[in-house]
Amino acid sequence: MDFGAHGGNKRVFQRLGGGGGPSTADTKQKVCYHWRAGKCNRHPCPFLHRELPPPPPAAVNGAATKRFSGGSTWGRVGNNNNSSSNHRVIRKTDKVCSYWIQGNCVYGDKCKFLHCWSLGDGFRLLTQLEGHQTVVSGIALPSGSDKLYTGSKDETVRVWDCASGQCMGVINLGGEVGCMINEGPWIFVGIPNVVKAWNTQTNTDLSLTGPVGHVYALAVAYSTLLANILGLLVVGPIGYGTAIIFERAMCLQYLRGHVLPKIMCCFCTDGAILAWKFNAATNGFEPAASLKGHNFAVVSLVVGANRLYSGSMDNSIRVWNLENLQCIQTLTEHTSVVMSLLCWEQFLLSCSLDQTIKVWVATESGNLEVTYTHKEEHGVLTLCGMPDSESKPVLLSSCNDNSVRFYDLPSFSERGKIFAKKEIRSIQLGPGGLFFTGDGTGQVKVWQWCKEPTATS
The missing domain is CATH 2.130.10.10 (YVTN repeat-like/Quinoprotein amine dehydrogenase)
Known part of the structure; x- marks a missing residue:
């Protein structure tokens, strides 16, 4: 079966990162209300497109890793090789960008929403x-x-x-x-x-x-x-x-x-x-x-x-x-x-x-x-x-x-x-x-x- 010969979507594993919008050195400016709602379309925008500075790395790495529990082997996560550094990857909202779906998202790779139909390998x-x-x-x-x-x-x-x-x-x-x-x-x-x-x-x-x-x-x-x-x-x-x-x-x-x-x-x-x-x-x-x-x-x-x-x-x-x-x-x-x-x-x-x-x-x-x-x-x-x-x-x-x-x-x-x-x-x-x-x-x-x-x- 060869479905791939007819225009298959190649952007399967791509998960675009970044916070979105132009930055500013003036930390006293207000955070953009529309950016918080994911709807700002001004480029450049006179307001901040970020929240407060991120916590220090130690605080991020100290976050607890979620594990499932169960009375038997069900739900018991096995050993994995993920190091603590993996938790430093910026996590975007697990939601597909509605503007990307319509083909008119102005943020590109800086959008905080997903520009793909899947996450994961394999x-x-x-x-x-x-x-x-x-x-x-x-x-x-x-x-x-x-x-x-x-x-x-x-x-x-x-x-x-x-x-x-x-x-x-x-x-x-x-x-x-x-x-x-x-x-x-x-x-x-x-x-x-x-x-x-x-x-x-x-x-x-x-x-x-x-x-x-x-x-x-x-x-x-x-x-x-x-x-x-x-x-x-x-x-x-x-x-x-x-x-x-x-x-x-x-x-x-x-x-x-x-x-x-x-x-x-x-x-x-x-x-x-x-x-x-x-x-x-x-x-x-x-x-x-x-x-x-x-x-x-x-x-x-x-x-x-x-x-x-x-x-x-x-x-x-x-x-x-x-x-x-x-x-x-x-x-x-x-x-x-x-x-x-x-x-x-x-x-x-x-x-x-x-x-x-x-x-x-x-x-x-x-x-x-x-x-x-x-x-x-x-x-x-x-x-x-x-x-x-x-x-x-x-x-x-x-x-x-x-x-x-x-x-x-x-x-x-x-x-x-x-x-x-x-x-x-x-x-x-x-x-x-x-x-x-x-x-x-x-x-x-x-x-x-x-x-x-x-x-x-």
């Missing part, structure tokens, strides 16, 4: 895909296809050519896309009162009726018997650890063209969870069950270890047995909407608008308990797990301050950020170190993990 922005008019609510990259599919609340699905980055077609659905996933060659799209299912290899086009209201989340599960025969752990399409990625890829390579999903689950506005089975005789999906339990809409789910996990606007997570589709546990530690769920190794990760990410682990009794809680400054919208260029597990956490944080697992040490004009609602893993983000403006960005630069003598 990944880069390749290109931006423009076309959607509003929130990108789903991104899919089906197996065996050279096309990328993006769904939006503008009631369309756009098809992009992976080689050129050009939009090859627009599918009008007549309803807002609430979610979209892919599994093998299949794409499932949730719109009000229906789920669309497309097979990109056979051109099969199915409509699954039954949902009431908006469809916010979808997942696919396979039969336990098939998984046991292959000797592999098969998990859902939301996220997984590095080891599971390769196991799942091997399994799907065998499955492709041989079997179809056993169960496809849909989460609706009324709190019901609908499940379908694929019927090979009729070449279609038939209703399998309706799972009741949540009091309000279900907005997230993930499948792992023969369990289905559902997060809801009622602030709870329910654990369902995929064999009998019965609820076996209800988790109530979150205090707001459970926005996203993720399976990583033997852990379940959940995030919420209560500004926390919780890590769950099974006890000897088989029930899940919280083993670590990571606190954010903003509500958390989406979780996505993926390996970096060195196959180390990284957690991407999208927050409602229009940013995505990168964390190493299991330490939860932060390693970078990416920014957007509006909230990033969709994150999708791709092949060859690619990953995709879709935000509230309708913009889709293509990123790639890359080898970190090595020091040269």
Whole structure:
């Protein structure tokens, strides 16, 4: 895939420094009011563009280094080679300059706000895909296809050519896309009162009726018997650890063209969870069950270890047995909407608008308990797990301050950020170190993990 050939943004790692504005020797002058607000456009300005003199170096170096804590290895930052001199780097506001976005910032490299879309090493922005008019609510990259599919609340699905980055077609659905996933060659799209299912290899086009209201989340599960025969752990399409990625890829390579999903689950506005089975005789999906339990809409789910996990606007997570589709546990530690769920190794990760990410682990009794809680400054919208260029597990956490944080697992040490004009609602893993983000403006960005630069003598 060669997205970089079409105008990729090369200013990925650039973080411009300095305080901004012309200086003055007269320390008795007043500090510019507009500069404090980040809006001064006078050049030169007769007032000061700086505050009081900075503290002596000793006071800066004496600042405490923030560390995370936890009862186990979760949140425990490992030893690093950063010396105290690293803390002397001038820290700018972690906010993208609104004037830079509009192309008219007059401060250039002296602006106190960021003139880039990311911070951190190890990944880069390749290109931006423009076309959607509003929130990108789903991104899919089906197996065996050279096309990328993006769904939006503008009631369309756009098809992009992976080689050129050009939009090859627009599918009008007549309803807002609430979610979209892919599994093998299949794409499932949730719109009000229906789920669309497309097979990109056979051109099969199915409509699954039954949902009431908006469809916010979808997942696919396979039969336990098939998984046991292959000797592999098969998990859902939301996220997984590095080891599971390769196991799942091997399994799907065998499955492709041989079997179809056993169960496809849909989460609706009324709190019901609908499940379908694929019927090979009729070449279609038939209703399998309706799972009741949540009091309000279900907005997230993930499948792992023969369990289905559902997060809801009622602030709870329910654990369902995929064999009998019965609820076996209800988790109530979150205090707001459970926005996203993720399976990583033997852990379940959940995030919420209560500004926390919780890590769950099974006890000897088989029930899940919280083993670590990571606190954010903003509500958390989406979780996505993926390996970096060195196959180390990284957690991407999208927050409602229009940013995505990168964390190493299991330490939860932060390693970078990416920014957007509006909230990033969709994150999708791709092949060859690619990953995709879709935000509230309708913009889709293509990123790639890359080898970190090595020091040269």
